[in-house]
Amino acid sequence: MKLKKIPDILYRFTLADFLFILAVFGLALGWIGHMPVFKRYYLADLPGMTWTGDYMLINEINLASASLAAFLIPQRIIKYYNEKHRTDGNHARVRLINILFAGFFAGVLMKIIATGMGLNIPRNVIFIIDMIYMTVSASFILGTPMIWLSGKIAVKVKDKAGIKKESGI
Amino acid sequence: MNISRKDFLKKSALGAGIAALSLSSAADASENSELATLIDLRKCIGCEACVYACQEANAHKYPEPAKPFPKMYPERVKVSDWSDKRDVTDRLTPYNWLYIQRTQVEHDGKTIEVCAPRRCMHCQEPPCAHLCPFGAAHKQANGATTIDPDICLGGAKCNAVCPWNIPQRQTGVGPYLDIAPSYMGNGVMYKCDRCVDRLDKGQLPACIEACPEGVQKIGPRDHIADEARRAAKEEGAYIYGLEENGGTNTIYVSAVPFEKMNNAIASGQGNPHMDKVASVMKKSNILASALIIAPFAGAAASLLRIGDKIKKYIGETRNETEKNT
Ligand code: SF4
Numbered sequence A: 001m002k003l004k005k006i007p008d009i010l011y012r013f014t015l016a017d018f019l020f021i022l023a024v025f026g027l028a029l030g031w032i033g034h035m036p037v038f039k040r041y042y043l044a045d046l047p048g049m050t051w052t053g054d055y056m057l058i059n060e061i062n063l064a065s066a067s068l069a070a071f072l073i074p075q076r077i078i079k080y081y082n083e084k085h086r087t088d089g090n091h092a093r094v095r096l097i098n099i100l101f102a103g104f105f106a107g108v109l110m111k112i113i114a115t116g117m118g119l120n121i122p123r124n125v126i127f128i129i130d131m132i133y134m135t136v137s138a139s140f141i142l143g144t145p146m147i148w149l150s151g152k153i154a155v156k157v158k159d160k161a162g163i164k165k166e167s168g169i
Numbered sequence B: 001m002n003i004s005r006k007d008f009l010k011k012s013a014l015g016a017g018i019a020a021l022s023l024s025s026a027a028d029a030s031e032n033s034e035l036a037t038l039i040d041l042r043k044c045i046g047c048e049a050c051v052y053a054c055q056e057a058n059a060h061k062y063p064e065p066a067k068p069f070p071k072m073y074p075e076r077v078k079v080s081d082w083s084d085k086r087d088v089t090d091r092l093t094p095y096n097w098l099y100i101q102r103t104q105v106e107h108d109g110k111t112i113e114v115c116a117p118r119r120c121m122h123c124q125e126p127p128c129a130h131l132c133p134f135g136a137a138h139k140q141a142n143g144a145t146t147i148d149p150d151i152c153l154g155g156a157k158c159n160a161v162c163p164w165n166i167p168q169r170q171t172g173v174g175p176y177l178d179i180a181p182s183y184m185g186n187g188v189m190y191k192c193d194r195c196v197d198r199l200d201k202g203q204l205p206a207c208i209e210a211c212p213e214g215v216q217k218i219g220p221r222d223h224i225a226d227e228a229r230r231a232a233k234e235e236g237a238y239i240y241g242l243e244e245n246g247g248t249n250t251i252y253v254s255a256v257p258f259e260k261m262n263n264a265i266a267s268g269q270g271n272p273h274m275d276k277v278a279s280v281m282k283k284s285n286i287l288a289s290a291l292i293i294a295p296f297a298g299a300a301a302s303l304l305r306i307g308d309k310i311k312k313y314i315g316e317t318r319n320e321t322e323k324n325t
């Protein structure tokens, strides 16, 4: 039996889906929170957010989230190829988000391997990896909401024009 | 840039004085060993020859800030300017990477004055390097941790995560000036680089070479650690730095317990403590190991689920075939 106030989409989510979303949030926080500007611009001063000012904790959240995401990714890949309900427009958007996520996750892994595992990697290589990590993280974290919004707008426009509704990302 | 342990030993064979470990023992050391220094506080007389030698040898690396400094936003971001206080020698600053920490300690019924040369500990697992967002702080193959002034933006994260708050900031220098000086970055962080350029040339670090009392030694870490342990066992000395923060490449030996020294130190920014330090990177290292296992575990779990589904499908098909026959 469905509870009235819970949106339909939540019923479709499995525990693995929620954990994956949690891991993605953890990775995003890991990227934003690892830079000193996060503290500079009062983000860590917001009520209830002071814990985000702890660099070690943010690093540990980043690593834990990366492990959780790495554990869930094989299952996500299988699920992605099993899903046939998406319409063409949304499929392109989902694919784009997946590509951005793949880049982001590769950046996270490179960053962790380069600086978090005590390997003797030349400093200029670490610098390049840091720059890649910055770029792919910003692309995913800023790009995903934009792609998602574009999907919602497309649905609204089509609704107005009387075109059959897409399922939404 | 990096001098290997082997190169160091070869080159220092020519120039090493009493400060270096005996080369025969060093040659026996394992190939993977990092270089560490042993600082014997029982010998230090606090003359500061090492402090001035450090300043002279590293003067060319000191910041020459452009003034006036860019206005900082938000206003709570303060500039750190030591450029007019270059002669400060009683704490760590961007212009003073080594200082003598003087303490008076009551021990065995006597008052003992201890002089401790303090600088970067060159941790084996340096959080400053592991957590630097731009890869400016970096651990060299020889065990020293350095900060590249051409990359560092002066956000001071290294200072925040360092258990001893060693790196010190100077505003008005570095690449932040070319990016968004008012809104991002605040200069460059400075600290002892264990005379990376001198080691490259096969010379000893300046502070080690200048000391008239032979307080410091540099050599493969396993030998330095053995020597510290021997002093503890045979001479009743106390050790600091061997286990701190999971192990450092700066190991102190003292006649008085470090706990007592720590209680006598007015520690704070630029005045590092001598307290026990648990490994800062320990949890992160465990999580990093989990990350190595996670994708394999995830793939195995997925395969098991697929296997279950296939089994179920075969079972259902067989049941249906049996029903139909
Ligand atoms: S030069 Fe030697 S004796 Fe003098 S303060 Fe430095 S370590 Fe101590």
Ligand code: SF4
Pocket (backbone or CB within 6 Å): B120, B121, B122, B123, B126, B127, B128, B129, B145, B158, B161, B162, B163, B164, B165, B166, B167, B191
């Ligand atoms: S003592 Fe501090 S600055 Fe030095 S290597 Fe360790 S963490 Fe880095």
Ligand code: SF4
Pocket (backbone or CB within 6 Å): B053, B054, B055, B057, B058, B097, B098, B119, B191, B192, B193, B194, B195, B205, B206, B207, B208
């Ligand atoms: S090792 Fe070099 S940089 Fe470090 S304190 Fe000694 S002289 Fe200074």
